[in-house]
Amino acid sequence: MADHDGVHGARSAVPCDTTKGLTVHDSNDSPSPPVAPARQQSTDIDSLIEAFRSMSAEEIAARGFTVEGTFDQVDDPILLGPDGLPVNTWKESYPYDERMSRSEYEALKRDLQVELLKAQDWIRSTGHKLVLVFEGRDAAGKGGTIKRFLEHLDPRGAEVVALGVPSEREKGEWFFQRYVRHLPTRGEMRFFDRSWYNRAGVERVMGYCTPDEYDEFLRSVPQFEEMVMNADTTLIKLWFSVSRREQIARFTIRRIDPVRQWKLSPTDIASLDRWDEYTQAKLMMFERTSTERAPWNIVRSNDKKRGRINAIRHVLDVLPYDNKNLDVVVPPDPLIVGTPDTLPDHGEAW
Helix, strand or coil: CCCCCHHHCCCEEEEEECCCCEEEEEEEECCCCCCCHHHHHHHHHHEEEEEHHCCCCCHHHCCCCEEEECCCCCCCCCEECCCCCCCCCCHCCCCCCCCCCCCHHHHHHHHHHHHHHHHHHHHHHHHHEEEEEECCCCCHHHHHHHHHCCCCCCCCCEEEEECCCCHHHHHHCCCHHHHHCCCCCCCEEEEEEEHHHCCCEEEEEHCCHHHHHHHHHHHHCCCCCCCHHCCCEEEEEEHHHHHHHHHHHHHHHHHHHCCCEEECHHHHHHHHHHHHHHHHHHHHHHHHHCCCCCCCCEECCHHHHHHHHHHHHHHHHHHCCCCCCCCCCCCCCCCCCCCCCCCCCCCCCC
């Protein structure tokens, strides 16, 4: 399968405003799309959202949009426009003009996964505990990153926690109780694919909790996390950012690719025109819950490969495991991973 990272990386292909449905601009004149006035940008996004909602998978495909890389032997699917070229929405507000190449990614990933095995051995031998929280916009790349963390770890000591809608019994419990059941015991790692922070995001925006429940969550979560960390546990919180056009492109892939349609939920679609509300909820969450011991770490994931590599680097950089290869475990790229203070736009400009 052709690797488009290097071949077409210098071209700019972004969806444009249209009342007829999804279309693509592809310009050789500049490496990134021009910045439009605020009103034009708003119209552009509104048109894209309306087209996505009103058109079926068959209608989108009939306009010439296809997906390259529909099965696991290809690392990431690529949305192709009617001209057959990649839709390069990933470049929006991104600090690099080229995606990380597949060859570089695979080489770096292998070395980092060897280090992850060392970290797992250290956790087991010391009885330490590790909790990783993966949060972010819908389609930001959380699940794919977790998959690369776990790819070669011993599953007996490293598990994913992805909870569904709470049961009636769980709704009557202390809010954190259903999550406490899944915290690790000595020598284990837990990967939370979404977490208690659902209350600060989707529950807040979609009205699934009351204002009092939301306020109580923001007040109590730093205390809850202090208790977790005081129990010989390292807690690392990762927020995966994605720009708005890139999110719509990824939703389009989910709509037209039969093996990924299950990933497109009604909540995903409902979130399309609530971008600003989610932004405000995110900012409040960062302000109230990013603490000195448990800061939020933003991962700019428009380029999924670069985001994954730097997320793994960050985790390994934090853990004090034995025999760490410092030629491999370098600090994450500060243009890709940082705190809310160091990445002020959080990779999600407008």
